[in-house]
Amino acid sequence: MGAASVKWRCIFVLYYYFALDTITIKDIARALNLSTSTVSRALRDSYEINPETKRLVIEYAERLNYRPNPIALSLRENRSRVIGVVVPQIANNFFSQVINGIEAIAYNRGYHVIIFQSHESFEREVLTVQQAVARKADGLLISLSSSTSDVTHIRELQEKKLPIVLFDRVAKELDSISVTADNFEAAFAATEHLIQTGRRRIAHITIPPYISITQERLAGYRAALEKYGIPYDENLLRYAGFGQNEVEPIIDDLLGQSPDAFFAASDRLALGTLAALKKRGIAIPGQVSLIGFTNTPVADLLAPPMSTVEQPALEIGQVAAEQLINLIEGKYKGLQPERIKIPTRMVVRESSVVDVDAKSNVN
Amino acid sequence: MGAASVKWRCIFVLYYYFALDTITIKDIARALNLSTSTVSRALRDSYEINPETKRLVIEYAERLNYRPNPIALSLRENRSRVIGVVVPQIANNFFSQVINGIEAIAYNRGYHVIIFQSHESFEREVLTVQQAVARKADGLLISLSSSTSDVTHIRELQEKKLPIVLFDRVAKELDSISVTADNFEAAFAATEHLIQTGRRRIAHITIPPYISITQERLAGYRAALEKYGIPYDENLLRYAGFGQNEVEPIIDDLLGQSPDAFFAASDRLALGTLAALKKRGIAIPGQVSLIGFTNTPVADLLAPPMSTVEQPALEIGQVAAEQLINLIEGKYKGLQPERIKIPTRMVVRESSVVDVDAKSNVN
DNA sequence: AACGTTCCCGACAACGTTTGCGTGAATAAA
DNA sequence: TTTATTCACGCAAACGTTGTCGGGAACGTT
Numbered sequence: 194m195g196a197a198s199v200k201w202r203c204i205f206v207l208y209y210y211f212a213l214d215t216i217t218i219k220d221i222a223r224a225l226n227l228s229t230s231t232v233s234r235a236l237r238d239s240y241e242i243n244p245e246t247k248r249l250v251i252e253y254a255e256r257l258n259y260r261p262n263p264i265a266l267s268l269r270e271n272r273s274r275v276i277g278v279v280v281p282q283i284a285n286n287f288f289s290q291v292i293n294g295i296e297a298i299a300y301n302r303g304y305h306v307i308i309f310q311s312h313e314s315f316e317r318e319v320l321t322v323q324q325a326v327a328r329k330a331d332g333l334l335i336s337l338s339s340s341t342s343d344v345t346h347i348r349e350l351q352e353k354k355l356p357i358v359l360f361d362r363v364a365k366e367l368d369s370i371s372v373t374a375d376n377f378e379a380a381f382a383a384t385e386h387l388i389q390t391g392r393r394r395i396a397h398i399t400i401p402p403y404i405s406i407t408q409e410r411l412a413g414y415r416a417a418l419e420k421y422g423i424p425y426d427e428n429l430l431r432y433a434g435f436g437q438n439e440v441e442p443i444i445d446d447l448l449g450q451s452p453d454a455f456f457a458a459s460d461r462l463a464l465g466t467l468a469a470l471k472k473r474g475i476a477i478p479g480q481v482s483l484i485g486f487t488n489t490p491v492a493d494l495l496a497p498p499m500s501t502v503e504q505p506a507l508e509i510g511q512v513a514a515e516q517l518i519n520l521i522e523g524k525y526k527g528l529q530p531e532r533i534k535i536p537t538r539m540v541v542r543e544s545s546v547v548d549v550d551a552k553s554n555v556n
Numbered sequence: 557m558g559a560a561s562v563k564w565r566c567i568f569v570l571y572y573y574f575a576l577d578t579i580t581i582k583d584i585a586r587a588l589n590l591s592t593s594t595v596s597r598a599l600r601d602s603y604e605i606n607p608e609t610k611r612l613v614i615e616y617a618e619r620l621n622y623r624p625n626p627i628a629l630s631l632r633e634n635r636s637r638v639i640g641v642v643v644p645q646i647a648n649n650f651f652s653q654v655i656n657g658i659e660a661i662a663y664n665r666g667y668h669v670i671i672f673q674s675h676e677s678f679e680r681e682v683l684t685v686q687q688a689v690a691r692k693a694d695g696l697l698i699s700l701s702s703s704t705s706d707v708t709h710i711r712e713l714q715e716k717k718l719p720i721v722l723f724d725r726v727a728k729e730l731d732s733i734s735v736t737a738d739n740f741e742a743a744f745a746a747t748e749h750l751i752q753t754g755r756r757r758i759a760h761i762t763i764p765p766y767i768s769i770t771q772e773r774l775a776g777y778r779a780a781l782e783k784y785g786i787p788y789d790e791n792l793l794r795y796a797g798f799g800q801n802e803v804e805p806i807i808d809d810l811l812g813q814s815p816d817a818f819f820a821a822s823d824r825l826a827l828g829t830l831a832a833l834k835k836r837g838i839a840i841p842g843q844v845s846l847i848g849f850t851n852t853p854v855a856d857l858l859a860p861p862m863s864t865v866e867q868p869a870l871e872i873g874q875v876a877a878e879q880l881i882n883l884i885e886g887k888y889k890g891l892q893p894e895r896i897k898i899p900t901r902m903v904v905r906e907s908s909v910v911d912v913d914a915k916s917n918v919n
Numbered sequence: 920a921a922c923g924t925t926c927c928c929g930a931c932a933a934c935g936t937t938t939g940c941g942t943g944a945a946t947a948a949a
Numbered sequence: 950t951t952t953a954t955t956c957a958c959g960c961a962a963a964c965g966t967t968g969t970c971g972g973g974a975a976c977g978t979t
Contacts, residue, residue, distance in 0.1 A: 215689075260690045262692070263690065263691055263692065264627055264631045264636065265631055267627045268625075268627045268631050273627065275670075282656070283652050283656050283659065284649075284653045284655075284656040284870075285652075286649070286652075289646050289647045289648075289652040290647045292646050292647075292671070293645070293646050293647040293673075296671065296673060305670055305687075305691060306670065306671055307668055307669065307670055308655070308669055310656075310659060324668075326578075327578075327623045327626065328626055328668060329625070329626065329627055464853075464854055464857060467857055468856065468857055471857070489854065490827075491827055491852065491854055493831065494827060494830055494831055494834070494858050494859065495854065495857050495859065496857065496858065496859030496860070507647075
């Protein structure tokens, strides 16, 4: 009895410990009476292995479903085939679409993606980037948090020659490849559209000023105003953070400046603005026009359907991933880091279409 | 000249190769004239190391910002501190929120998250799961693809004792921990709400029938009908795939059955239904009511604001991650695998609010 | 003085893989 | 027959870390 129970316990323990145990090159070597080096070379189809031996090894490996241990490879080759992606928030349509694009390219080129979130916090961004480095990511795709004004933590990594590509929220101070939407053009087009439909007092509600896209979009906005001889009124400009209820008071405040249009620089802000305006019973586009920067697929279904500048999120992710992997694999030896701008697309919907009468009135 | 250029090239090469080189335990040992074992023990605060030596080592390590190499640790300990997440699509509000929840918990408990997408394809799911295993993930969080009817690829892993937790799209055949919304209750509540507002011919448009949630939701729908003595009419039931334009013809088809309400079993389907109905000029809720299963934050801003059953995506992710990590860390020795249901919340908005007159007419 | 403890520390193996080098055997060339 | 050459394979080191073992020195106990 005792002996039997011990026996069963042993079997259980063995099963438990070895069941998940994937087969290694050593197992193959032992089974075939070869050395690990021979097996390794056979699997890599080295010329210095007898074809017959190769056949044996490969057959056996396939039969037992051998998979090389990527961790051992990483340790040896000092590369992980992992790229780290640092975004402010995953649960944001824009970023999840970008990640989608990244993953597609990475997958095709044999890399995996580890996601890190900075939660719009500078401190967490620093920590998270360190984590990614400690995890031995081969390269980093970063979109800066909105509270990041100091980028030395990134610069240090660049100086250590860690491949880095920035996307969307980039920093001018960093001399790296960057991939963004053409924010200037997009903002210019949106503003111009509002002007051409007769609007003059165009409020611009945007995200914190540190990050690059804010400045580019603001520049586009101002350039359009200037082109049409409309003076820039900084009372019509507001920065909104990422809190829950930040938008409403800002809208209230802006309404005091009697704007006839709102240009919101992000998805979240556009929706917040729409909600606030509706809540206050302000007619869109009757009293004010609205156009947003967005990636929501439902702009069409809103009330009213919302004009937007669409950012090619998927494409940004794809291009950024391609650039990074090229960088990792050393295909850019001497070239200058490039700043890539992906064109956007403006979709005019009801929220900014002023009918002819109203337009002539306004004018 | 030649010698100088060679010298510079050497320096460049050295710099290039060693700049990123993080410091190892060996470097510390060499610098302090100790053995690697001593350094290792000193850093782990072993009792058998002289306090003075410890101080020296720890000081030096901190000064040079030593970080243990997680890859070496993984190789040695046969664990990666990585959890693999397999979802049909990242760029889906529900899943990105789930991932958000997963990441939050994983981060706190010292794990990282690698994302895999099955793109709703069975073949890619199998491949991707294999990838995750080959990558030595310590455990897997899986939401099955809609085309997955055979789950042997998952079962095999379970039999190999790989910790697995299923969420949202689970399979009854698999004896594992699962975390889902309470789909039956949610569907029951939604249907009951439609009935209580006077609807009788309630169309149900849902996702492919293999996956668990479809069946649970359908069961809830039917149970509500039964409770109110309304015969189940299978002509009012439609399955939609994940193609671009699948919803519209289905709606057209359903409209032939003169329904007075639509209950859509997913976010995407609800929005597609809304779009199709609007396109056809059908008044909501005048002619038909609409209620969706959704996670979109903009339901309120739609025209009309859409009634929804909200799934607690973030919470599902958190609970699933917790369960998995407990499983990985062996905290469940003998316990039965649990099927956890997270309660949902129904939010009634205009799209299903029938005014009194209309209601009495319909009745 | 002989012995047992305690304290600190180093050597070594192991995790899975690749690779430079060495080597015995068979073959070819002299 | 001797000497090169080619072929096919094994040995050992390395990647960074931890744990087992063992051992020298200093101390305390008979």
